[in-house]
Amino acid sequence: MIGGHDMKRLGSLLRWTGRVVMALMACLLAGWAGLALWFQAESPWRVPALLVCAALGLAAVMAPWMLRWRGRIWLVAGAGLLATLGWWQTLAPSHDRIWADDVDRLTWAEVNGNRLIMHNVRNFEWRSETDYTPRWETREYDLDELVSGDLFLSYWMGPAIAHTLVSFGFADGRQLVFSLEIRKEQGESFSAIAGFFRQYEVVLIAADENDIIRVRTNARGETVRMYRLDMPPSALREALLGYLQEAEDIRREPRFYNSLTSNCTTIVFDLARRIVPGLPLDYRLLLSGYFAEYAHDHNGLVPGHEFFELEAAGDITARALAFSGDPADFPAAIRVGVPFLVH
Template identity: 60%
Template sequence: MFPLACVVAGLGIWGAFALWFQLPGPAWVRGVAIVAWCLPALASLAVLAGWGGWNSGWRWAPAVFVLCAVLLLSWWHTIRPTHERVWADDVARMLESRVQGDEVVLDNVRNFTWRSETDYDVRWEARRYDLGQLVSADLMLSYWMGPAIAHTLVSFGFADGRRLVFSLEIRKEKGESFSALGGFFRRFETVIVAADESDIVRTRTNARGEDVYLYRLRLRPEQLRKVFLGYLERAAQVRAQPKFYNTLTSNCTTIVFELARRLSPTLPLDYRLLLSGYFADYAYDHGALVPGYGFEALKAAGRITPRAQAIGPDDDYAKTIRRGVPGVEEAELR
């Protein structure tokens, strides 16, 4: 009976969270629904434990719970992602791309000016890039809730000094905030943002005060191109077919791993793909970061937040944050 009890308990807990995050209506309505869901689950556990007895009136509890579970799962499968919501300003538009040979034309590149999380200037831009001028890529990890969890971004550099950052993010509705737990329960859609560093990185280092680290990736030109185009491909897929964000299986780190596996199909799964704050350690262990340094040295030199917060009005953000980062050529900083 113990394995069956574990299934009932697990399904009961999952169903309670599913109702809390997805059932429409005020909190009290969701609370009532959760209580109504949990009662047959608890009664079933009591019967399976032998407390109620199969000959008592409680013997029907497992059948009632199975019926409730069928109804709940049927409702769950009706929940579909959509592009039709009132989105927050910073995810209101979706990236569009056109590629012809080496020329890439992007629409809806984000270049906001952030003074705080709620005070900003909205600016979306169309840009052209030459893939033949793609020369570097940097892995960035932004920490906001301890050492184990970080947001993962990849910034691409071009020979003319321009940089473009890709980030898989939740597509928040207006007034909505991120919830790691909600990310397990279809609470958010996914969006891939392409943005200027002075927008998507600076808002983390300066407006939010997050602890951000930058690591130069060890990629050949053909690999840079493949990863860059991989982001565009995923953005096109999401634009054509909305998808849910998932804290475990579809997040800002898993997309980097997925694209890295296109370069090295034998890359193994690792707990550091789930605990994204340790993803740079994973990249280091598999030779993706600059050689010749210990990981702690790379991490210490790559901590960019203090440099970012000390930037003056006439300083170049991208150049300043890279000063002293191993693998960054001096020519990039002039």
Template identity: 50%
Template structure:
């Protein structure tokens, strides 16, 4: 009962539209009805001459709570994700894809020039890539709230020196801020951002001051290709059918794992897929990183912040991408292979 009452209060807090005072009143009414339903049975005393009347009152209160809960759940189930809200500028557009064999054309690739964590010169581009020149996959882990919580990004490198980073992110509305608890209550939609490293990695290392680590991942050429295409399919799917972000089940790590799991067979489930700050340990344990060195060595070499801060922003330059990989060991062989069809 307490769990249901608490869930209902939070659902109303995050999603009920209308003036804030009215929302507070509705939450208070819900909590009072729930508290009455919780306490009412204890007011019925055996042997009391008023037992029958109190039992009827207790039953009526329980029925009122049940009906209110039905209304609340029906309203909750009616909430649907959308693609037509007033979005924050950095997630305002969605990636769209055209493909002709190995040639892919990506529209709405983000390449913002960030001045502060909240302000940037916006730039959305159309870029072309050749899948036959796909050369590497890197996992980037950006720590923004303690050792257990991090944001996971995946960056693809091409033989011409270019890099493209994919990031599963919340799609915030304008003037809306991220909330971990709100992520459990349909507060945000999902968006898949494809971005230049000068934008999406520099934002975290240089502008927000997060601690960012880059790890080279050992994927076979077939698996690299399949993973890149899986990102493109995920972007197209979200354009067709918007989806809510969920802090626990549909986030920056679990969605990436689901894509990799369809490509590489036999990957174990692990709590580190939820506590994404420990994801490097998980990938190291399954052999996806350079196991000829201790993980601590890879973590030390992969810490990009000192090198990233030395490179000034230059639109279209790969100097930032080269600098952040300086000294980072490559994975020892192509360990993780695509599953056989």
């Protein structure tokens, strides 16, 4: 039986816990508002807005222990939060900015039966990240000649984070790669934190492997691994058409990139779910460096091999760095030794 003294102690503990929870919630909300203002507020309003946000945030964090002033503090802080949310909703994505050269154009396609015409396929010649020859091309493909799909992971920030690309192969040896990326403005660089705060628009790049893979291995010094996807021709076609629809949706209506919900890995997962409904959510969708292991666990990669074998054989970095031949031969050169499907 609980005595009166114990009940008082329990009540005191519950009140203290509730105050801590309210203070933590106030801290999180103030932190979100501060970061939103930091990344998006324009000068000369940014500094004053941040100072007001910090003052209201600090007061809201202390309010649970300031019984006399608590109601008024939360009223003012709540009004400030609502004002911030209202301003946040006015931020709109745009196609009309001064873009970096490598994301300057939006790809789009014409499909007439089995005939695919791709416009604005990127095929830059990269000598370094800042020294390159821009080329945007129109290319034609026969969808009946679509024979393969490959998953590329490009590691730029440790083993847990990678950029995800999908390459579609045709019977004539050509590869067409799709990559969902931030649409950088000139002079802008990527920040994962800024990616949560509407800092970037999103763009879907269609490119030649000699461009979009070599810029990562040769110009940026990234490690790139390739895995053959285990997909029948009908699924390959559905995935390719899914990318084309995504490109058209972006072209018609710009949207913001989001580091969690709209990135290079979520698009692959969303397209995979169209083909294989019921694919489960997994931490490896967030930690994209492990996405290939997720695909292997769900029978998405070439069968008959342990994952560590595919991972080792799929490291194409050295072959990409060593290649110096005709760009048309680059896809074949980097695939030497990579396990493929045996028909």
